[in-house]
Amino acid sequence: MRTYPDARGLPLTAVAASAVAAYDRAIDAYLASAADTGARVEAVILADPGMPMAHCLEGYLLILAGLPDTLRRAPASLSAARRRAEAGTARERAHVDALAAWCAGDIRGTIDRLEAILVEHPRDILAFRIAHYLHFFIGDLFQMRDSAARVIARWDESVPGYGYVLGCRAFGLEETGDLAAAERDGMRAIKINEHDIWAGHAVAHVFETAGRPLEGIAWIDRYRSAWEGHGTFARHLLWHRCLYFLEMEKHDAVLDQYDTLVWTASSEDNLDVANAASLLMRLEMLGVDVGRRWEAVAEVSAGRVGFHNRPFNDAHMMLAMVHGSRRNSAARMLEEMRHYASTATTTVAPIMREIGVPLCEAITAYAEGAFGRAVDLMMPIRYRWYVLGGSWAQRDVFQRMLIEAAFAAGRLPLARALLAERVAVMPRSLPSWRRYATVLDAAGDPAAASAARREADRLAA
Numbered sequence: 001m002r003t004y005p006d007a008r009g010l011p012l013t014a015v016a017a018s019a020v021a022a023y024d025r026a027i028d029a030y031l032a033s034a035a036d037t038g039a040r041v042e043a044v045i046l047a048d049p050g051m052p053m054a055h056c057l058e059g060y061l062l063i064l065a066g067l068p069d070t071l072r073r074a075p076a077s078l079s080a081a082r083r084r085a086e087a088g089t090a091r092e093r094a095h096v097d098a099l100a101a102w103c104a105g106d107i108r109g110t111i112d113r114l115e116a117i118l119v120e121h122p123r124d125i126l127a128f129r130i131a132h133y134l135h136f137f138i139g140d141l142f143q144m145r146d147s148a149a150r151v152i153a154r155w156d157e158s159v160p161g162y163g164y165v166l167g168c169r170a171f172g173l174e175e176t177g178d179l180a181a182a183e184r185d186g187m188r189a190i191k192i193n194e195h196d197i198w199a200g201h202a203v204a205h206v207f208e209t210a211g212r213p214l215e216g217i218a219w220i221d222r223y224r225s226a227w228e229g230h231g232t233f234a235r236h237l238l239w240h241r242c243l244y245f246l247e248m249e250k251h252d253a254v255l256d257q258y259d260t261l262v263w264t265a266s267s268e269d270n271l272d273v274a275n276a277a278s279l280l281m282r283l284e285m286l287g288v289d290v291g292r293r294w295e296a297v298a299e300v301s302a303g304r305v306g307f308h309n310r311p312f313n314d315a316h317m318m319l320a321m322v323h324g325s326r327r328n329s330a331a332r333m334l335e336e337m338r339h340y341a342s343t344a345t346t347t348v349a350p351i352m353r354e355i356g357v358p359l360c361e362a363i364t365a366y367a368e369g370a371f372g373r374a375v376d377l378m379m380p381i382r383y384r385w386y387v388l389g390g391s392w393a394q395r396d397v398f399q400r401m402l403i404e405a406a407f408a409a410g411r412l413p414l415a416r417a418l419l420a421e422r423v424a425v426m427p428r429s430l431p432s433w434r435r436y437a438t439v440l441d442a443a444g445d446p447a448a449a450s451a452a453r454r455e456a457d458r459l460a461a
Helices: 017-031 039-048 052-065 068-085 090-103 107-120 125-137 141-152 164-174 179-192 197-209 213-228 231-247 251-264 270-285 295-302 311-323 327-343 348-367 370-382 392-408 412-425 430-442 446-461
Strands: 002-005 013-014
Touching: 002 017, 013 017, 013 052, 017 039, 017 052, 017 125, 017 412, 039 052, 052 068, 052 090, 052 125, 068 090, 068 392, 090 107, 090 125, 107 125, 107 141, 107 327, 125 141, 125 164, 125 179, 125 348, 141 164, 164 179, 164 197, 179 197, 197 213, 197 231, 213 231, 231 251, 231 430, 251 270, 270 295, 270 311, 270 392, 295 311, 295 327, 311 327, 311 348, 311 392, 370 392, 370 430, 392 412, 392 430, 412 430, 430 446
Parallel strands: none
Antiparallel strands: 002 013
């Protein structure tokens, strides 16, 4: 075994340059969220079973998948990587330490190790992309933004993968509120590589946050053929497409897209479940009859009771179970969450205890018609549920639920205040202005309601 340079010039312990080339292809597939990423990683290991970074990559991807089976398999990848890395480079051994921390549930320890690698090796794109994801996973929004800023000065378009780093920077900028810079960097990344679905996703967020639904639909449609082969994440972009139609009050179109694009078949994937549950909840809160669509999502969710990879996932599965005739399973999940929160020593455990459990209790209370209790549970945590991870767009379903709970509980001053806040932040949100008008009418302020309705009509036109 000796070292060969990878695509970005970093030494990689391998049996031959051809194995490193296969590794580079696997990295490219991962960065693009390609559906054949797993097969490409297997091909590297078959070509060079002694390559430490091949086993590290496999372990990272198994944990990323976030399923019970893949998480059980990750320690075997760690063991294989650890054995091979004994004769490897210091950077490779640091990756093994990062993987070991992640296998132990120490997400912050994993991030610290990856960011330390990046200080010495800013072109280690695997360390960068996993760190970026983990910042996103636990809601470290400004750290996600700044991680990209620290390394990108050492990159340029001559370095393979530069566009992927730029796309991650775009997403960090969007999530921290710099929409103009996010749009600029995301579009530049797509010009470099139209298959960079994460960069495309960052721009899709800009259009959603800025209230530009027609541009958002056109953006996704423009690159849809380029992104179709990118697995589950391609469906997530179609979920974003549904959000644009929701903003335009085209509910029938959303239901059609749900059936034909978002939830075409039962899926165990966490992102598919979150997409489905979130969209159905949004529709129901808008008064749309979703029929029996909850049932299939609830069935998948009920099969995951007792498995706690991420409170963000648990909250969406709870939505599905309480609305999809799986109340007993939902109750068991809450008990399991409480037990995990009080006994586990992982990074996720305090997030589960402080945010995940009360949010899921609120979701249950809302479904049971105990709207006042839902409000009481959500109000103290509403400014902290970013630690659940996910994006502002994804977590917005809980903000909408809080508003609806306040209205249903007859807490009209609070519902009015929350909607005033919402339209100030999202002044181009047609459904928000419609709801504001309804609440203002109920609160006995017809003049303000009329003004809100005029604004809604203006946006609709």
